[in-house]
Amino acid sequence: MENPQDQISCFRDVKEHSEPVSSGQSFDLRPGQILDGRFVIQEPVNHSGMGAIYKALDTWNHNEIVAVKVPHLRYESDPNFFSRFQREEEIGCRLDHPSLLRFVPIEGKKSRPYLVTEYLRGCTLAHLLGALRPLPEKDALRIASLLCEAVQYMHGHGVVHRDLKPGNVMICRDRTIRILDFGLAKSDASRRITITGFTSAMGTPDYMAPEQVTNNRTDERTDIYSLGAILYEMLTGSVPFQNENTWVSMNNRVNGDPVAPRKLNPEVSRQAEEIILHAMQRAPADRYQTAAEFRAELDAPAKVFVSGYCDRLQEPTWSFGIRTTPVLAGTLIGLGFISLQVLGFFLLRHFFSR
Numbered sequence: 001m002e003n004p005q006d007q008i009s010c011f012r013d014v015k016e017h018s019e020p021v022s023s024g025q026s027f028d029l030r031p032g033q034i035l036d037g038r039f040v041i042q043e044p045v046n047h048s049g050m051g052a053i054y055k056a057l058d059t060w061n062h063n064e065i066v067a068v069k070v071p072h073l074r075y076e077s078d079p080n081f082f083s084r085f086q087r088e089e090e091i092g093c094r095l096d097h098p099s100l101l102r103f104v105p106i107e108g109k110k111s112r113p114y115l116v117t118e119y120l121r122g123c124t125l126a127h128l129l130g131a132l133r134p135l136p137e138k139d140a141l142r143i144a145s146l147l148c149e150a151v152q153y154m155h156g157h158g159v160v161h162r163d164l165k166p167g168n169v170m171i172c173r174d175r176t177i178r179i180l181d182f183g184l185a186k187s188d189a190s191r192r193i194t195i196t197g198f199t200s201a202m203g204t205p206d207y208m209a210p211e212q213v214t215n216n217r218t219d220e221r222t223d224i225y226s227l228g229a230i231l232y233e234m235l236t237g238s239v240p241f242q243n244e245n246t247w248v249s250m251n252n253r254v255n256g257d258p259v260a261p262r263k264l265n266p267e268v269s270r271q272a273e274e275i276i277l278h279a280m281q282r283a284p285a286d287r288y289q290t291a292a293e294f295r296a297e298l299d300a301p302a303k304v305f306v307s308g309y310c311d312r313l314q315e316p317t318w319s320f321g322i323r324t325t326p327v328l329a330g331t332l333i334g335l336g337f338i339s340l341q342v343l344g345f346f347l348l349r350h351f352f353s354r
Contacts, residue, residue: 004146005175008139010132014171017123018045027052028073034059036111039068050075055119058104066104070114082113088183089115091159099150101170101178121173125230126166133237134265137272140234141298143177147227148295150179155220155291158188162218164226165207166233186218205246206239210254210282221284224294228279228287235272236264240280241316256316257282270310271301277309 005011025047033041039056042065046053051071058064075081092103092115104116125143129135135143147169154161163184170178184203203212209225211218232240240258243249258280261273275297281287288294297304 003175004142005177008142008175010128010135010139011171011175014122014128014173014175016121016173017127021045021047027054028070029054029068035068035114036106036108038106039066039116041068050081056116058116061104065119067117067119068114069117070112076113084183085113085115087185087187088181091182091185091187092117094187095154095157095159095182097150097153099146099177099179100154101180101182120170120178122171124167125169125171125177125234128171129166129233129237133234135234137235137267137269140231141272141275141301143234144227144231145295145298146177147179147230148291148298150177151223151227152291152295154179154185155223160186160218160220161223161226162186162212163203163207164223164230165204166230167204169230205250206241208250208253209284211284213250213254219284220291221287221289224279224287224291225281225284227291227294228276231272232258232261232276232280235268235276236261238264251318252316254282255318257313260310260313262310269301270306271304273310274304274306275301277313281309 021044025044027044027047029035029041029044029052031041031043035041035056038060039058042055042057044052045055045067049072051069054068054070056066056068058066071081071085089103092101093105096102101120102118104118106116134140147164151161151164159182161179161182161184163181164179168180170180172178203209203226207226207229209218209222211222229240232238241249241252243252257277261268261276262270275294278297279287279294288297
């Protein structure tokens with residue numbers, strides 16, 4: 001029986017891609033170093049402001065090639081960051097699904113914070129969309145269905161991802177997919193962390209659900225919105241609420257609807273447009289209530305009843321308030337306070353210089 005991945009035409013020639021590592025970047029671990037007597041570091045494969053990922057050999061498991069994710073030393077003493085790092089490992093080790101990144105359990109005390117996962121070869125969905133957009137509709141619906149299947153499994157185990165985006169979806173060379181990065185995931189069994197202000201800890205703006213922008217309760221339907229936003233981009237070639245100003249984009253998703261997909265790509269079927277707009281309803285109660293419900297329509301688009309969501313779309317309006325846009329309101333209030341301080345400084349300087 002043919003696997004669903006084999007039916008996705010854009011998966012047939014997946015090239016391995018990774019961001020180049022600059023020789024000028026500093027790394028805490030060096031090739032040949034053995035971490036806790038088990039993991040032999042081979043080379044760095046990724047570097048970010050928060051940490052680095054290394055290719056390594058697991059000497060306790062037949063020298064399997066693994067990925068070792070290590071935060072920079074300066075973040076190890078940050079309680080929020082450390083808690084997020086621990087939660088990612090706890091959640092990752094509890095989940096076991098072929099479309100979710102596999103974590104390697106580590107027993108005993110570690111010499112420093114790090115986590116270990118399978119080593120994947122391929123490219124992210126974001127990289128694929130950079131080279132090919134929009135995707136053929138059949139491919140996009142099948143990819144979304146595979147993601148829904150994995151998300152349905154996560155939700156069944158009490159986990160909400162909260163940062164689903166093309167950059168967190170890996171397309172492997174064997175045509176399988178993986179959902180990555182559980183650093184922002186919420187789990188019934190994991191500890192909570194405190195987040196203040198707008199940071200990447202809230203999610204990625206282009207794919208955030210309205211309730212994330214307004215700092216309201218998130219649940220399984222938050223992931224459904226993000227999956228809808230990913231499908232929107234796959235089929236139109238554009239992110240919903242595209243705007244150079246992040247704050248405007250965030251406001252628009254709270255106070256309006258995205259442009260109808262068929263206006264951006266007339267080749268999108270009415271059924272696919274209906275599926276996207278159903279998933280991206282502003283109110284969680286109006287979306288698909290489960291990933292299984294979402295997936296059922298992705299797998300049988302011809303049976304989808306077109307209710308006319310596209311005819312009821314509302315253009316975004318500007319709204320400012322502590323309750324409706326707390327992040328934006330807090331930022332503008334802070335900027336106003338700073339401006340008053342600067343103005344006061346120059347007034348005092350002028351007064352005493354007379």
